[in-house]
């Protein structure tokens with residue numbers, strides 16, 4: 541079992557943290573070699589041993605360690621509190637930057653739109669019409685009343701991406717999450733902030749700005765399971781708006797594959813437009829024919845792939 545943990549942490553260091561967070565890379569390599577850190581993780585259930593949760597819990601309890609020795613000291617002194625946070629919390633990273641890759645797809649839908657997000661976390665991706673965007677050749681300012689609070693989301697868009705010239709009209713919005721986070725609760729905000737990796741100060745600033753917007757609007761996110769509770773929410777949406785169901789970085793948490801496929805059938809039965817921005821592994825059947833230049837996430841509208849996107853919405857490559 542220790543080996544399984546070591547392999548997982550080595551993989552995380554090499555494929556996720558390298559180039560993105562030198563601190564997380566060094567901590568992950570350290571955990572892969574450390575008997576005491578692995579013994580600590582073995583006291584937790586298997587689904588609670590992943591690096592993102594472990595490192596965020598350490599930082600939530602004790603601040604950011606300055607290296608592996610400091611990390612060991614923190615685990616030694618505050619291990620019980622860290623384990624408690626890991627039991628109670630999950631990785632619910634809410635990345636408003638993903639709205640920048642959602643926008644070109646939303647803009648092509650006849651509105652006004654009723655937007656329904658499953659796996660919404662604190663609901664920051666429910667506010668694409670309240671942020672500004674900078675695609676280089678096209679720039680959209682945040683709407684009046686949200687400047688200068690709103691973030692301007694930067695996104696590198698390939699030439700053939702159909703960039704919108706105006707913000708979409710969203711007349712109704714709501715989300716579902718297993719555990720909605722509340723932007724008005726300091727503990728939840730602190731957890732959201734801690735989920736941003738230590739060196740990523742631009743992401744942190746963007747998150748804080750988006751939280752500022754969410755505090756003005758308070759997007760409704762209900763507690764529920766996307767496998768059971770989607771239909772009720774879709775029925776709440778106004779009938780004269782175009783209902784759009786979307787999700788991003790969520791369905792990798794939904795297992796087995798059969799549950800994802802049942803969810804897909806359920807969305808289709810609602811008659812809503814469906815936008816999925818997920819790892820291509822989530823619905824391999826939709827991307828099997830796309831063999832070249834795969835990206836981290838695949839954006840699909842009503843099962844049809846439309847673009848490869850970067851995980852935090854920092855780039856979009858439209859498919860021809």
Ligand SMILES: C[S@@+](CC[C@H](N)C(=O)[O-])C[C@H]1O[C@@H](n2cnc3c(N)ncnc32)[C@H](O)[C@@H]1O
Pocket residue numbers: 630631632633634635636638658659660661662665716717718719764765766767787788789790793794
């Ligand atoms: C990584 S976060 C992504 C949040 C947001 N979509 C974004 O892109 O910023 C995944 C979210 O999905 C939620 N989630 C996972 N499984 C779920 C389920 N079966 N039903 C509802 N929400 C779920 C988690 O609680 C978490 O808040």
